[in-house]
Amino acid sequence: MNKITDYKLKIPSKTDNLELIRNFVAGVARKVGFKEDDVSKIELAVDEACTNVIEHAYKNEKDKDIDLAVKIDFNKLTIVITDRGKSFDMKDIKMPEMEKYLAELRVGGLGIYLMKTLMDEVDYVVRPDGKNEVRMVKFFLDQS
Amino acid sequence: MNNFSLKRDDREPATVISLKGYLDAHTAPELEETIKSLLDEGKVKIVINLNELDYISSAGLGVFMGFIEEIRDKGGDIKLAEASDKVYRVFDLLGFPMLYEILSKEEEALKRFSEMS
Structure with missing residues (x-):
């Protein structure tokens, strides 16, 4: 069994840091062999x-603090994003119905829709210690 | 750190806004302010040139969504031009091609406005 490798980043919650966050995650993904797409x-x-x-x-x-951990194991990349802010119940977030959204030109809810579309798995949990955790998985081979 | 810039060019028959770099939750307010100023000046025909835009997130897409109704109500439109494949894919994921005209060249977008008026 291959050893799991972890890459970690702790970063202040400023939008100014989004570019650094993207560069960190993209760097790891590229390093472990994901194609540019x-x-x-x-x-x-x-x-x-x-x-x-x-x-x-x-x-x-x-x-x-926003904590990012990118875990690499033999068949997938897992990103765990942790915060200590206000929790939300993912079940309460309705996936936008595309037809309705197109008809009404509504803003919002697009982020979660994108996350679920772009990644193979997306989960959200409130941990026993009160932290919120978003866990997203991308498999090395496209499973679809 | 701010790898985003925009350039406004008041042409006929529309204003062209050229975007460069990364359009995300950090930089989207700058585009929002620019479009707001155009509306204040009564300019509602807008071409967004995406030729040098390397990246867009839903925060950037939200800016287009936020204004389009008002702009169309006033007889104008936002037309998008010269998106890279990477940026176009994000538009496509969110169904933008059904909502906005996305042209391959800025000149074509300007021409579409000439045909409208």
Whole structure:
């Protein structure tokens, strides 16, 4: 069994840092062999997740911690994004119905829709210690 | 760190806004302010040139969504031009080609406005 490799980044919750976050995740994804197409997907999904943390969990407070851990094992890359901000229940977030959204030109909810579309798995949990955790998986081989 | 810039060029029959770099939650407010100023000046025909845009997230897409209704109500439109494959894919994922005209060249977008008026 291959050893799991972890790459970690702890970073303040400022939108100014989104570019650094994207560069970190894209760098790891490229290093472990993802093609540019998938690197772009991973980078965008992580940006969307961290933007949600900054704007919704931390309400744009700039000095809170966002923890990113990228775990590599033999068949997949897993990104775990952790914050100590306000929790939300993913079940309460309705996936936008595309037809309705197109008809009404509505803004919002696009981030989670993108995360679920771009990644192979997306889960959100509130941990026993009260931290929120978004976990996203991309398999090395496209499973679809 | 801010690898984003935009350039406004008031041409006929539309204003061209050229975007460069990364359009995300950090840089989207700058584009929002620019479009807001155009609306304040009564300019509602807008071409967004995406030729030098390397990256867009939903925060950037949200800016286009936020104004389009008001702009169309006033007889104008936002037309997008010269998107890279990478940026186009994000537009495509969110169904933008059904909502916005996306042209391969800025000149074509300007021409579409000439045909409208």
